Amino acid sequence: MTEPLLKIEHLRIEFNTRRGTLVAVDDISFDVLPGEVFGIVGESGAGKSLTGQAIIGLLEPPGRIGAGRIFLNDQRIDQLPYHQMRRIRGKKIGMIFQDPLTSLNPLYTVGKQLVETILTHSEMTPNQARQHTISLLDEVGIPAAEKRISHYPHQFSGGMRQRVVIALALCVNPRLIIADEPTTALDVSIQAQIIALLKRLCKNHDTAVILITHDMGVIAEISNRVAVMYAGRLVEIGTVRDVVKTPKHPYAKGLMGSIPSLHTRAEQLMQIDGTMPRLMEIPPGCAFHPRCPHCFDRCQQKRPDLINTQPSQVACWLFENEDQSDKI
Amino acid sequence: MTRSDQLKTTTPPLLRVTGLKRYFDVSDPLLNRLLEGKSRLILKAVIGIDFEINRGQTFALVGESGCGKSTVANLVVGLYQPTAGNIEFDGIDVASLNSRAQMALLRRRMAMIFQDPYASLNPRWRVNAIVSEPIRAFGLLKGTQAISRRTGELLTQVGLSPADGEKYPHEFSGGQRQRISIARALASEPDFIVCDEPTSALDVSVQAQILNLMKDLQKKFDLSYLFISHDLAVVRHMADSVGVMYLGQLCEVAPVDTIFDTPLHPYTRLLLATIPDVEMTGRATQPVAGEIPNPIDPPSGCAFHPRCPEPKDKCRRESPELTTLDSGVQVACHAI
Amino acid sequence: MKSVARFQDTLHRFFDSDIWYSFKKSKVTISAACVTVIMILSAFTAPWIAPHNTFDPATLDLMDAFTPPAWYEDGTSKFLLGTDDQGRDIFSTILYGSRISLFVAFAAMLLAMLLGVSLGLVSGYIGGALDAFIMRIADVQISFPAILIVLLISGVARSVLPNVRHEEMAVWVLIFAIGISNWVHFARTVRGSTMVEKNKEYVQSARVIGRRRATIMFRHILPNVMGPVLVIGTIGLAVAVLTEATISFLGVGVPPTEPSLGTLIRIGQSFLFAGEWWIVIFPGVALAILVLAVNLLGDWMRDALNPKLR
Numbered sequence: 002m003t004e005p006l007l008k009i010e011h012l013r014i015e016f017n018t019r020r021g022t023l024v025a026v027d028d029i030s031f032d033v034l035p036g037e038v039f040g041i042v043g044e045s046g047a048g049k050s051l052t053g054q055a056i057i058g059l060l061e062p063p064g065r066i067g068a069g070r071i072f073l074n075d076q077r078i079d080q081l082p083y084h085q086m087r088r089i090r091g092k093k094i095g096m097i098f099q100d101p102l103t104s105l106n107p108l109y110t111v112g113k114q115l116v117e118t119i120l121t122h123s124e125m126t127p128n129q130a131r132q133h134t135i136s137l138l139d140e141v142g143i144p145a146a147e148k149r150i151s152h153y154p155h156q157f158s159g160g161m162r163q164r165v166v167i168a169l170a171l172c173v174n175p176r177l178i179i180a181d182e183p184t185t186a187l188d189v190s191i192q193a194q195i196i197a198l199l200k201r202l203c204k205n206h207d208t209a210v211i212l213i214t215h216d217m218g219v220i221a222e223i224s225n226r227v228a229v230m231y232a233g234r235l236v237e238i239g240t241v242r243d244v245v246k247t248p249k250h251p252y253a254k255g256l257m258g259s260i261p262s263l264h265t266r267a268e269q270l271m272q273i274d275g276t277m278p279r280l281m282e283i284p285p286g287c288a289f290h291p292r293c294p295h296c297f298d299r300c301q302q303k304r305p306d307l308i309n310t311q312p313s314q315v316a317c318w319l320f321e322n323e324d325q326s327d328k329i
Numbered sequence: 330m331t332r333s334d335q336l337k338t339t340t341p342p343l344l345r346v347t348g349l350k351r352y353f354d355v356s357d358p359l360l361n362r363l364l365e366g367k368s369r370l371i372l373k374a375v376i377g378i379d380f381e382i383n384r385g386q387t388f389a390l391v392g393e394s395g396c397g398k399s400t401v402a403n404l405v406v407g408l409y410q411p412t413a414g415n416i417e418f419d420g421i422d423v424a425s426l427n428s429r430a431q432m433a434l435l436r437r438r439m440a441m442i443f444q445d446p447y448a449s450l451n452p453r454w455r456v457n458a459i460v461s462e463p464i465r466a467f468g469l470l471k472g473t474q475a476i477s478r479r480t481g482e483l484l485t486q487v488g489l490s491p492a493d494g495e496k497y498p499h500e501f502s503g504g505q506r507q508r509i510s511i512a513r514a515l516a517s518e519p520d521f522i523v524c525d526e527p528t529s530a531l532d533v534s535v536q537a538q539i540l541n542l543m544k545d546l547q548k549k550f551d552l553s554y555l556f557i558s559h560d561l562a563v564v565r566h567m568a569d570s571v572g573v574m575y576l577g578q579l580c581e582v583a584p585v586d587t588i589f590d591t592p593l594h595p596y597t598r599l600l601l602a603t604i605p606d607v608e609m610t611g612r613a614t615q616p617v618a619g620e621i622p623n624p625i626d627p628p629s630g631c632a633f634h635p636r637c638p639e640p641k642d643k644c645r646r647e648s649p650e651l652t653t654l655d656s657g658v659q660v661a662c663h664a665i
Numbered sequence: 666m667k668s669v670a671r672f673q674d675t676l677h678r679f680f681d682s683d684i685w686y687s688f689k690k691s692k693v694t695i696s697a698a699c700v701t702v703i704m705i706l707s708a709f710t711a712p713w714i715a716p717h718n719t720f721d722p723a724t725l726d727l728m729d730a731f732t733p734p735a736w737y738e739d740g741t742s743k744f745l746l747g748t749d750d751q752g753r754d755i756f757s758t759i760l761y762g763s764r765i766s767l768f769v770a771f772a773a774m775l776l777a778m779l780l781g782v783s784l785g786l787v788s789g790y791i792g793g794a795l796d797a798f799i800m801r802i803a804d805v806q807i808s809f810p811a812i813l814i815v816l817l818i819s820g821v822a823r824s825v826l827p828n829v830r831h832e833e834m835a836v837w838v839l840i841f842a843i844g845i846s847n848w849v850h851f852a853r854t855v856r857g858s859t860m861v862e863k864n865k866e867y868v869q870s871a872r873v874i875g876r877r878r879a880t881i882m883f884r885h886i887l888p889n890v891m892g893p894v895l896v897i898g899t900i901g902l903a904v905a906v907l908t909e910a911t912i913s914f915l916g917v918g919v920p921p922t923e924p925s926l927g928t929l930i931r932i933g934q935s936f937l938f939a940g941e942w943w944i945v946i947f948p949g950v951a952l953a954i955l956v957l958a959v960n961l962l963g964d965w966m967r968d969a970l971n972p973k974l975r
Contacts, residue, residue: 188394193603217607218604218607221605221607246608256533259533260607261537262565262608263561263589266565270540272541273538407873439873441870448867452867452889462874466875
């Protein structure tokens with residue numbers, strides 16, 4: 002059993018508002034192994050972006066971590082003071098945001114931003130940093146890297162900018178990258194290029210990636226394992242093949258079933274009636290029970306924990322009897 | 330009768346578009362041009378589009394951003410005036426109408442649903458006012474009671490409740506707002522609805538609800554849709570025939586099954602190949618090389634030739650015409 | 666029935682809103698609002714609550730002139746804050762004077778708002794040559810100080826109107842002048858917001874339905890651009906009060922028989938160093954408090970309505 006790179010234990014993210022404390026992420030736990038691509042998938046409002054922000058320490062107030070622990074290589078990082086977290090951010094954990102236009106400073110050349118980051122987090126000389134930058138830009142597929150290193154962000158197209166952002170995240174060889182909807186703002190054909198790039202780079206650099214997205218296609222292409230979130234809770238975790246092809250949790254099943262197929266045309270898509278509950282209206286017991294076709298008494302009373310049904314883990318009372326935690 | 334046979338029926342099409350062109354003048358202001366010696370810049374957003382939509386059918390226009398599909402939607406519905414070309418609705422040439430009253434008769438029969446559920450409803454109006462606006466604008470019903478009853482009916486048809494009419498848009502989720510937009514579109518009992526990426530901003534399970542609703546309504550009211558999208562899987566689900574656009578021109582027009590099972594144009598084939606494999610069929614996906622060219626300065630000849638896997642000499646010089654093959658499929662490519 | 670229920674619903678929403686919450690939380694704003702309301706109410710009810718009607722020359726007695734405030738030896742409780750050089754009770758004159766000041770300021774602001782918002786909407790929505798034309802006029806006007814424009818218009822009015830009508834029309838000329846000099850701020854803000862709103866899909870939807878441009882501008886766009894207008898209006902109110910005071914101070918504003926706060930200050934300043942300080946200080950303080958209170962209210966409104974700060 003390889004030691005996990007990142008361990009999240011019972012993480013809880015809360016917001017203090019004038020109407021009381023809202024729980025946006027409620028007791029989630031998972032591990033990320035070194036070098037793996039771990040997808041967190043869910044619809045808007047499920048809490049996946051907040052989870053990513055909490056890991057890298059960029060939660061905006063009034064949001065805060067209410068409970069739980071986050072370990073990076075056995076070092077606890079959720080309670081670190083600002084300047085220590087800043088050193089970890091960038092050096093050990095990199096981040097890729099959705100909008101490449103706002104992720105890069107429009108007033109500095111691309112080269113300057115990359116070189117500055119490298120110099121801050123490593124012992125290289127400025128010349129070495131410059132060479133490293135050129136080779137990075139080359140690696141992410143930017144043609145004529147030597148020339149483009151002195152270009153400004155607005156001189157790149159959307160897809161190229163996202164490549165620069167990826168280079169920026171990778172430049173000091175972090176062990177983990179958190180990618181929050183990295184392809185949502187891009188065209189379909191560019192999306193495919195970026196996904197392929199991420200897959201290749203992370204394999205080459207042995208970097209783990211937490212890929213946060215609502216796009217199931219992207220997950221299916223490059224993830225190794227995936228976690229499905231609903232209303233701030235984890236409902237299913239498993240290998241991507243298991244969760245996408247044979248989902249167990251009724252929500253995951255509904256989600257996968259509602260995706261239109263490229264190969265056949267159904268009369269009606271599978272649809273889950275109702276909508277994801279808002280933060281202040283999460284029902285007791287299982288958050289999904291009002292919309293679940295298999296809901297029974299227990300679902301309304303007690304919230305299900307993640308049950309270890311090999312090979313995936315499912316948070317659903319339907320699978321209570323398949324709990325295999327005692328067996329290995 | 331198969332779908333392709335249905336398309337060859339003899340009833341005249343509900344919408345017929347021929348040679349549609351729309352150019353935008355994006356030059357710098359006159360003073361700047363004089364002082365800096367720059368020339369005029371024309372953006373050719375739509376360059377000669379032809380297609381037809383029959384009654385009760387859904388025609389989808391697909392393409393990536395910048396291909397001009399949204400511009401076509403705006404042209405059909407009257408938000409832009411065409412630079413050239415003809416739009417014929419139910420046999421009436423739209424350009425020939427000149428009085429407000431005549432235009433109003435036409436407008437009643439067309440409606441539009443937009444992409445952004447947050448910007449398509451006036452945040453300061455109550456839902457009742459939003460949904461009943463077409464009724465009041467066209468004078469279809471008189472008296473607040475009658476209008477109120479009809480609004481409640483419309484809200485029920487889209488899966489909301491009449492009591493929701495008293496609320497404001499911000500109290501609803503994205504999917505519910507799209508339902509309100511659909512209710513507004515249905516208010517004037519149109520024959521034809523232009524849908525500009527109606528589900529692109531929605532989560533996938535909400536998208537399923539909205540697409541199912543749209544299909545139900547189409548059957549119930551015999552509606553025709555012009556469906557704009559960049560998502561090919563959604564298009565497969567909704568459309569009867571599909572047109573693929575690239576940089577303002579149609580590359581291929583075919584019935585939906587044909588275009589997905591046997592795509593002919595290289596761009597269509599590459600588009601299908603870049604879609605991520607959600608169903609994990611193990612299909613090899615292959616990213617397309619290059620980026621979408623700038624529409625202000627398009628490549629010479631066939632606009633796709635820089636990214637085409639097998640360009641010929643002719644492709645660099647001459648832009649291919651959309652020709653109709655024996656199977657009924659239309660393609661614009663020198664290689665076919 | 667429906668409109669009653671709707672009104673109740675609107676009230677519920679207002680008291681439940683973030684805006685009301687931020688108002689309740691800020692003690693400064695509540696005080697400012699109270700002061701403003703008190704001053705407006707007292708100005709409005711001046712004929713009933715003022716101890717003396719100082720605009721009626723028949724009630725004045727020159728023997729009462731220069732009486733100091735009531736807490737002095739020579740003062741009397743009849744004239745709480747003393748009298749001026751003509752025997753007018755300062756307290757009553759402040760009440761009547763602020764009545765004029767506030768009336769002129771509100772009316773001028775209303776005129777500026779109507780003119781500015783309409784021109785801004787039209788300019789922003791229709792664009793093109795019309796927009797360029799209106800904005801150039803705005804640019805030219807704003808390069809002149811507002812006071813100069815008011816003086817100019819007052820001067821022209823004076824030469825145009827027959828002497829007899831000067832006094833009657835003075836207030837209306839002033840309202841017109843201050844209103845005209847302030848429309849530009851409203852127009853510019855509304856134009857900017859209109860240009861943002863007109864590209865939104867709800868406006869396009871109205872165009873698809875075929876609604877007239879005027880309907881779209883005033884029924885669809887206007888409710889969405891009013892926020893900043895209220896802020897500018899509130900602060901503009903304070904500016905209008907000061908402008909009117911300045912003009913009256915210079916002697917070309919309201920007629921001296923119906924003094925506003927500005928006139929009082931002008932009269933009083935010549936007596937300041939002679940020892941009769943109360944003639945200028947009390948109206949000055951009243952003016953300062955009014956302007957401060959209105960400005961604070963405007964400040965709060967700007968922050969409360971700023972969606973980025975919510």
